[in-house]
Amino acid sequence: MCELLGMSANVPTDIRFSFAALARRGGETGPHVDGWGISFYEGRGCRTFHDPEPSARSELAKLLRNYPIKSRIVVAHVRKANRGRVSLENTHPFSRELWGRRWTFAHNGQLKGVKRLPLTGFHPVGTTDSEHAFCWMLGQLQARWRALPKPAVLDRAVADLCAELHGRGVFNMLLTDSRSLYAHCGKRLCYLTRCAPFGTATLVDEDWRVDFAQETTERDVVTVIATQALTRDETWTDLARGDVLVLRDGGIRLVKPGQGPARTLAAPVSGPHAC
Amino acid sequence: MCELLGMSANVPTDIRFSFAALARRGGETGPHVDGWGISFYEGRGCRTFHDPEPSARSELAKLLRNYPIKSRIVVAHVRKANRGRVSLENTHPFSRELWGRRWTFAHNGQLKGVKRLPLTGFHPVGTTDSEHAFCWMLGQLQARWRALPKPAVLDRAVADLCAELHGRGVFNMLLTDSRSLYAHCGKRLCYLTRCAPFGTATLVDEDWRVDFAQETTERDVVTVIATQALTRDETWTDLARGDVLVLRDGGIRLVKPGQGPARTLAAPVSGPHAC
Numbered sequence: 001m002c003e004l005l006g007m008s009a010n011v012p013t014d015i016r017f018s019f020a021a022l023a024r025r026g027g028e029t030g031p032h033v034d035g036w037g038i039s040f041y042e043g044r045g046c047r048t049f050h051d052p053e054p055s056a057r058s059e060l061a062k063l064l065r066n067y068p069i070k071s072r073i074v075v076a077h078v079r080k081a082n083r084g085r086v087s088l089e090n091t092h093p094f095s096r097e098l099w100g101r102r103w104t105f106a107h108n109g110q111l112k113g114v115k116r117l118p119l120t121g122f123h124p125v126g127t128t129d130s131e132h133a134f135c136w137m138l139g140q141l142q143a144r145w146r147a148l149p150k151p152a153v154l155d156r157a158v159a160d161l162c163a164e165l166h167g168r169g170v171f172n173m174l175l176t177d178s179r180s181l182y183a184h185c186g187k188r189l190c191y192l193t194r195c196a197p198f199g200t201a202t203l204v205d206e207d208w209r210v211d212f213a214q215e216t217t218e219r220d221v222v223t224v225i226a227t228q229a230l231t232r233d234e235t236w237t238d239l240a241r242g243d244v245l246v247l248r249d250g251g252i253r254l255v256k257p258g259q260g261p262a263r264t265l266a267a268p269v270s271g272p273h274a275c
Numbered sequence: 276m277c278e279l280l281g282m283s284a285n286v287p288t289d290i291r292f293s294f295a296a297l298a299r300r301g302g303e304t305g306p307h308v309d310g311w312g313i314s315f316y317e318g319r320g321c322r323t324f325h326d327p328e329p330s331a332r333s334e335l336a337k338l339l340r341n342y343p344i345k346s347r348i349v350v351a352h353v354r355k356a357n358r359g360r361v362s363l364e365n366t367h368p369f370s371r372e373l374w375g376r377r378w379t380f381a382h383n384g385q386l387k388g389v390k391r392l393p394l395t396g397f398h399p400v401g402t403t404d405s406e407h408a409f410c411w412m413l414g415q416l417q418a419r420w421r422a423l424p425k426p427a428v429l430d431r432a433v434a435d436l437c438a439e440l441h442g443r444g445v446f447n448m449l450l451t452d453s454r455s456l457y458a459h460c461g462k463r464l465c466y467l468t469r470c471a472p473f474g475t476a477t478l479v480d481e482d483w484r485v486d487f488a489q490e491t492t493e494r495d496v497v498t499v500i501a502t503q504a505l506t507r508d509e510t511w512t513d514l515a516r517g518d519v520l521v522l523r524d525g526g527i528r529l530v531k532p533g534q535g536p537a538r539t540l541a542a543p544v545s546g547p548h549a550c
Contacts, residue, residue: 042362042363043362043363043364044364044400044401045325045327045362045363045364045365045366045400045401046363046364047323047324047325047326047363048322048323049322049324050320050322051322052320059342060342063338063342067334067335067338087317087318087320088317088318088320088321088322089318089319089320089321089377090320091320096371096372097371097397097398097400099398100398100399100400101400102364102400121396122372123372123374123375124375125319125320125372125375125376125377126319126320
């Protein structure tokens with residue numbers, strides 16, 4: 001298995017605090033030693049850092065800890081390989097361009113027979129089931145529209161594709177088109193939203209404590225989603241299996257499998273303060 | 276204008292020496308302050324570092340100077356913007372997947388009316404002429420074959436597409452499919468091959484001197500291509516306008532515009548030693 005970390009915010013936000021916890025799980029506080037990667041979106045542009053080394057011992061991960069990149073969407077992954085050898089081309093997140101947008105995808109779990117799903121416009125560079133699933137999803141979307149559809153229409157289409165993959169095994173996933181961040185819970189994902197009045201938080205994996213009131217303005221809204229809670233003194237909300245969260249500008253909409261339109265969620269309680 | 280740097284080698288090779296010279300041209304020894312990027316191939320996998328900051332003052336460029344990545348193909352670029360604002364999505368190199376290969380492209384020069392070239396499977400994320408030209412090239416290749424053709428066939432097709440863009444302005448370009456590195460000379464490109472017996476070299480842009488005999492084995496072959504010579508005590512060979520070099524495993528083949536099959540070149544003299 002692997003672990004995922006995603007972020008959606010309404011202002012460019014520094015993810016280093018959350019990423020520090022995830023990175024330690026790649027060989028210190030967790031067993032995910034088979035590579036890691038992180039994608040930062042700045043508008044439509046995206047930069048991705050990949051390393052097949054364990055994140056807890058990676059020089060590149062250490063560098064990122066000291067290098068603030070402010071981003072409104074982040075997708076990160078630490079890998080424990082089950083299918084596909086340990087190599088750069090098998091290191092998540094994977095990315096492709098569709099409709100002039102840069103799409104990024106990361107997955108944890110195992111999928112049965114996914115390589116039998118037919119591919120059209122997109123093909124894997126590596127050998128993982130995950131990249132095959134990503135290529136299949138994008139091919140399905142490309143076949144349906146010639147240009148990026150409206151958000152609500154795309155939300156439902158992504159949720160339907162997730163439901164199909166959910167039937168094949170464990171499909172915990174993060175996917176973004178640079179506008180929305182989609183999260184599908186196959187087995188385990190949790191999230192929280194930070195907004196005013198901001199409090200403090202301490203990582204689970206090390207004694208790093210941040211007072212968000214010092215780092216933010218009153219209008220900031222930041223939602224973080226992860227396989228397991230990253231902080232020990234905030235309240236993380238578990239997603240149910242089969243749920244899809246759609247995050248835009250830090251706000252959350254929930255798509256339940258096989259149901260009608262997405263439902264906007266009130267942001268959950270986060271630490272000692274609600275928003 | 277911008278500057279380009281490419282490398283092809285038959286063994287995983289550390290590019291930091293050459294990249295140090297290029298990076299200084301992004302704001303110190305050259306005026307290319309509008310972002311930079313570098314792609315390293317490790318097998319079929321690729322990692323790219325992008326930064327819209329000037330490379331001479333970039334924290335990320337400094338980090339890479341201390342972080343050895345051994346690669347067989349490298350494409351790097353420092354940008355002086357003429358078309359398309361300074362932003363992450365307009366920062367070269369650009370990349371796409373085609374036929375299950377990761378393609379990477381960097382360009383220097385200006386092209387007239389290139390945005391009128393029709394696009395099919397690939398679309399720009401940013402607003403540069405360069406990314407449009409790249410998307411057009413890949414679309415043309417995709418329309419012609421369903422899977423990666425044999426190298427010699429692809430070489431000729433890439434050379435023909437380059438010739439078409441060459442007619443529209445200045446098209447100095449590096450392109451790779453993770454197997455071959457293509458270089459087209461629109462106005463200015465030069466190269467050298469380092470192989471046994473290895474000598475020493477000193478950068479043009481700073482007093483960094485390397486004795487390659489200490490860093491290599493007798494069988495290593497490394498070809499470096501750049502807009503302007505990077506070292507002051509080696510002999511760089513200028514390409515003629517319209518020439519396409521095809522680099523595989525450090526070896527060089529020259530495709531002259533409008534002529535028959537590619538011609539294998541004897542590697543040129545490099546410093547005090549020939550190979």
